[in-house]
Amino acid sequence: MIRSELVQKIASENSDLRVEEVERIVDTFFDSIVEQLAAGGRVELRGFGAFSTRARESRTGRNPRTGASVDVKAKNVPYFKPGKEMRERLND
């Protein structure tokens, strides 16, 4: 399933909303998750899962094409842990 299919499904259940409005709602949903993680917080969606961030230390990486070493700065990376209910549903 891709984003546009999700929008279609929501739109078909909400005939009072225009597709563009549903687009904005779906965007707001995903944007609020990204903003929360960018602010250093976490997002917990019971049953589905939880989004958080993990810290990565700075390291010396290499340009795979040239072999030149480059400094990779410390950063946070997004992390998702599926919820119990979701994990169980995948194996029903």
Next chain:
Amino acid sequence: MTAGTLTRADIATRINQQIGLSRNESATIVESILDHMSNALADGQNVKISGFGTFVLRDKAQRIGRNPKTGIEVPILPRRVMTFRASQTMRARVAGK
């Protein structure tokens, strides 16, 4: 919105404030977004949200595990797991500083 934990209710509030949809309807839509994603995944489909990321299903083979407390070997049955791969845009925004 500062750190801490964001929940369904907070997301519904955002939709209510930014879109002007009623609180009730906002909460219902948050729920149905999650339902549709969960259903697709339970149905064996990956879920790809452009600009956000992809929920990818992976089938794990059976392996022999061990109860760490007793040391007894137990088979871990083949199972399906889901992983999340964040999009480049999300990675860039989360990386910060």
